Amino acid sequence: MFEIFKNGNRLLGMNARNLDYIRPYNRKKAKRLADDKILSKRMLKKGGIPVPKLLAKIRTVEELESFDWFSLPNTFALKPNRGYGGGGILVVYGKKKTFKCVSPDGIETLPDPVWIKSDGSRVTVSDLKSHILNILDGAFSLANMPDIAFFEERLTLLKLFKPYSYKGIPDIRVIVFNRIPVMAMLRLPTKESGGKANLQQGGIGVGIDLASGVTTTAVLGKGKIIDYVPGTRMLLSGIKIPYWKDILLLAVKSQEISGMGFLGADVAIDRERGPVFLEINARPGLAIQVANLSGLKERLERIKGLKIKTAVRGVRVGRDLFGGEVEEEVEEISGRKVIGTIEKVKLIGKEGIEIEIEAKIDTGAMSTSIDSELAKNLGYGDVIDFFEKIEFPRDFKREDAGKVEVELKKNYAGKHPDLADISIVYSSSGVTIRPKIKMQFKLDEVEIITLVNVVDREELKYSMIIGKRNLGKFLIDVNK
Amino acid sequence: MENISPLIKYFIGQGVPLDTVILLLMLPIVVTLIAFFRQVIGIKAFGIYTPAIVTFAFLAVPQLRYGVLIFVVVILVGMLMRFALKGLRILYLPRVAITLSIIAFSILILLSFGGSMRRTGLAAVSIFPILIMITIVEKFVAAQIEKGNRAAVILAVETLVISLVGYFLASWPLLIKGIVAFPWLILITIPINIFLGKWDGLRLNEYFRFREVLKNLK
Secondary structure, three states, X not given: OHHHHHHHOOOOOHHHHHHHHHHXXXXXXXXXXXXXXXXXHHHHHHOOOOOOOEEEEEOOHHHHHXXXXXXXXXXXXXXXXXXXXXXXXXXXXXXXXXXXXXXXXXXXXXXXXXXXXXXXXXXXXXXXXXXXXXXXXXXXXXXXOOOOEEEEEOOOOOHHHHHHOOOOOOXXXXXXXXXXXEEEEEEEOOOOOOOOOOHHHOOEEEEEOOOOOEEEEEEEOOOEEEOXXXXXXXXXXXXXXXXHHHHHHHHHHHHHHHOOOEEEEEXXXXXXXXXXXXXXXXXXXXXXXXHHOOOHHHHHHHHXXXXXXXXXXXXXXXXXXXXXXXXHHHHHHHOXXXXXXXXXXXXXXXXXXXXXXXXXXXXXXXXXXXXXXXXXXXXXXXXXXXXXXXXXXXXXXXXXXXXXXXXXXXXXXOOOOOEEEEEEEEEOOEEEEEEEEEEEXXXXXXXXXXXXXXXXXXXXXXXXXXXXXXXXXXXXXXXX | OOOOOHHHHHHXXXXXXXXXXXXXXXXXXXHHHHHHHHHHHOOOOOOOHHHHHHHHHHHHOOOHHHHHHHHHXXXXXXXXXXXXXXXXOOOXXXXXXXXXXXXXXXXXXXXXXXXXXXXXXXXXXXXXXXHHHHHOHHHHHHHHHHHOHHHXXXXXXXXXXXXXHHHHHHOOHHHHHHHHHOHHHHHHHHHHHHHHHHOOOOOHHHHHHOHHXXXXXX
């Protein structure tokens, strides 16, 4: 019981967020900027941050009455300027085809355009009008203040995210404090959230490892831990977010521009434009802790008072402090490459023949061996034929193997230009006498020249195994 | 009353009714209770004004159950009106105005129905508590629009719970006696509120909200 309260100290609650972070670090003026989406967008754009294009804004009822509905494209998002929590956003995905009407006296009129929402329902001009009236009236703004409505370019969905998200565009929320990214999550829209990515509306939040940009754990809505996208077998962990470093950098830069010390930055990825900054949030929600199964408070306290000079440096500190082990880093420190248990290998045979295959990395084997068929394809058919004609002693005892091997080497090694050596190999399938040939191959960009033994591996899944002797320059990650 | 502080005696001497004195001195306790519920337990309700005013409305009705009945009817009708007015697509204030009107009619029907059932206590509820409870529907409608129906109903239930706790606290004879005897004790609520205002620990409901995270932290 006591343990729970002690651990509770590592989490950021509503009280601590408001009292210890928003109050002292986000001045009123900066907060007002964040709450004004049009203004903050303009500021960010000026600061060199890519933002969605503003199509039009409607400030008053008069502007609404005189608005040219034909000027709107087929797809757009309609938003309240001071909305919060994703409320009051209307997104259309296409325009219904409308036809010119010709009245009996020959006057052509074009009917008002009709758009389609994500759920297939129609949105007429009068629907838009009443929605905008509600926005102007302050129905979606903080404290019901009168508001402005604006139309904005709708971003296009990245192919990678397609199977994970329902209709809308996923975005990435990054909490930034003191120029350092502290925690991040991928927010996926669901059917329940009506294509919006906000967790309050029933979206999915997926925690992201700050160092690698790979997703970890996930939460549905306010607190349900899930592994898969509901109703599918799409695993939510292990998604690698593209442009990860750029996204973190955008988030930190937005903090510099906004003048707030503590904020939530929302970045989306457009299929054509890459990372696009959506909005800054002066009061970021706390559910990101559930998505990451990790506490914000302990992270924030660790970096309080650090002097970070540049955004790039802040990103690096954040990734180092709060990310898991980074592969690149491991490679940098150890000077060795990290590979998995199955890797693509490019074999270089005689006369420049190159064959690419998948090889098994086998730390249980001493040396590397390849299938005889593969060796033939690489141009070593001649030496294999030569080797097969040799008569070998049979049924020798294991104690004598060494002696037999020495004998064989003396008699045959070098007798054919390609036959570099002969070895007797004891393996799970019994004892075999194998020819060894000198060969060159490339594993993860590393060139290796070595002696490989040739054996019939037809029955086996991989036509090549790479043994310990050739793995000195690598670290093997069994999860890869 | 056996033990009356000279301060209270002075107020009474100046013509302030004892009930008024007690209610005014009870106010700091009730609002501190509401602040405690929000900051430490995490029960939000509709801000601080609504649960406080509902508490006093409950104190002003002759029987608590009628007060609760009126509260529930107000919220129920408010909920129904949202669906009834949905198709109309009208602006906020006119919508609240219509909702308030329909609630007023409903309460009138409720009171007369109570009379016909010979529940005279219901009809005897004075007008001010009734009006107070009708007007809280604006908070309810605003919450419906901003946060959705479910969240609004939860907030309404939270308001009811806090108001009931406030009611029982404010009508607790021992506390009333204590206030009458030692009115200065009320000043304790100020340091309590300063403490609450600086309290940055997790709220009780956040331990529940973050239970999965807490399980994961080692």
